[in-house]
Amino acid sequence: MSETSGAGILPCQSLEALIASEAIAADRPFDPDQVQPASLDLRLGVRAWRVRASFLPRPGRTVADRLADVMMHEIDLSAGAVLERGCVYIAELQERLALPKGVSARANPKSSTGRVDVFVRLLTDHQPAFDDVADGYRGPAFVEIAPQTFPVLVRAGTRLNQLRLKRGDPPRLATLSVGVDLESEAVAGFRARRHAGVVDMDRVGGHDPRDFWEPLTPRRGELLLDPGEFYILASREAVEIPVLQAAEMTPIDPSVGEFRVHYAGFFDPGFGAAEAGATGSRGVLEVRSHETPFLLEHGQTVARLVFEPLTERPSRLYGEGGSHYQRQGLKLSKHFRPWS
Structure with missing residues (x-):
């Protein structure tokens, strides 16, 4: 069996087709390993902002509109910057979306981000919910970053979260x-x-x-x-x-x-x-x-x-070609040397 019918999560070859058609676009070329078997890593852009409060853009308003209400100062990520624990930041992402009708998305922190206790949530225009991207959304994407335990050094191109695209409303199996x-x-x-x-x-x-x-x-x-x-x-x-x-x-x-x-x-x-x-x-x-x-x-x-x-079998599977977390037991994030 190579395919499933109806609604489902889009596999890597479908994500690559969306990139080729510029339904997913960016100002700089995509990284060779950015597309995972059923998800896409998202990259920080050059600009971030320290904000005094988390927020959601209500319907009819953009993230940029709402950002103006809570922004404290702008941060240049081109050379890297330390984000302090206990503070909230909004960063632009390099990727922008022009999703086809019938395709929506959901975001989640990457495993390595969660394992160092960095709280990350996706923001898109007119969307009154974190991490959910509306069917057929066209526009920019931003990420809220809130380090909880450790201060973190990030820069333009750092990947903190990932996007999973889906067609229709997939059933829970x-x-x-x-x-x-x-x-x-x-x-x-x-x-x-x-x-x-x-x-x-x-x-x-x-x-x-x-x-x-x-x-x-x-x-x-x-x-x-x-x-x-x-x-x-x-x-x-x-x-x-x-x-x-x-x-x-x-x-x-x-x-x-x-x-x-x-x-x-x-x-x-x-x-x-x-x-x-x-x-x-x-x-x-x-x-x-x-x-x-x-x-x-x-x-x-x-x-x-x-x-x-999935809508069809992915052309590659998790862990093929190497992975930090395949065959894992108890394991810290990839940022740390093995415990000994």
Whole structure:
């Protein structure tokens, strides 16, 4: 079976066709590895703005209109700039959209962005919701950036989020509960250190993890989440995404626990799949407790994976040609050297 019928997520060859037709365009050439099996990495532009508050453009207003109300000062990203934790920024993206009728999109932070606790959300004109791009949207795109734990160094071309395009309204094929692993490793997780240094978001393997993270060895399969702290944990279950599907990990609802899991939620087709050279990679969980301490137990459900069909089989799968996160267990973001 090579195709699915009707609505679905667009695979990489469809994204490349949209780029060729300039339905997705940019002022500079696209990077060779920018198109993923079922998503497109988005690149920061030259300009960003420190703002005093997050916002949404209501229908009939543009992001630029609304930006004028909350802007504090402009930042030039051409040579790089440090974005401080606890502050909110808006940056223009290099990509602009002219989507065909019947095609909409949804954005999510990249895995490496979520794993350093940078809160990222897409903004488009006239859209009163973060991360959703309306059917047939034509216009620019912006990203809200709010570092929560570490200050980060970014520059024009840095990729913090990604876009998934879809035709119609794809059905949910399945929902998989994801539990947390607090037993299988000598180090079962990491807690972010407060007052650590700057993370360069384009520097792969260039940071000593011990300067930024504290290893955790839970007792009796339990971990007490402290309010306001940020944790990296792993799923108990191996995750496998079929080649004709994509998945999104959704934040947990309050009925299961007062914490948020997984700021970066896209899984491309082939993640953890034998056909892509892997056998069930673990999902890495980015966890932040809310107002109260919460005692997490081994195997406890912390998130859910929602699967949707692709319109056709992608011409390449996740992990083919190399990946930082295929076959992963508990793993920090690509910015850090392996823990030893």
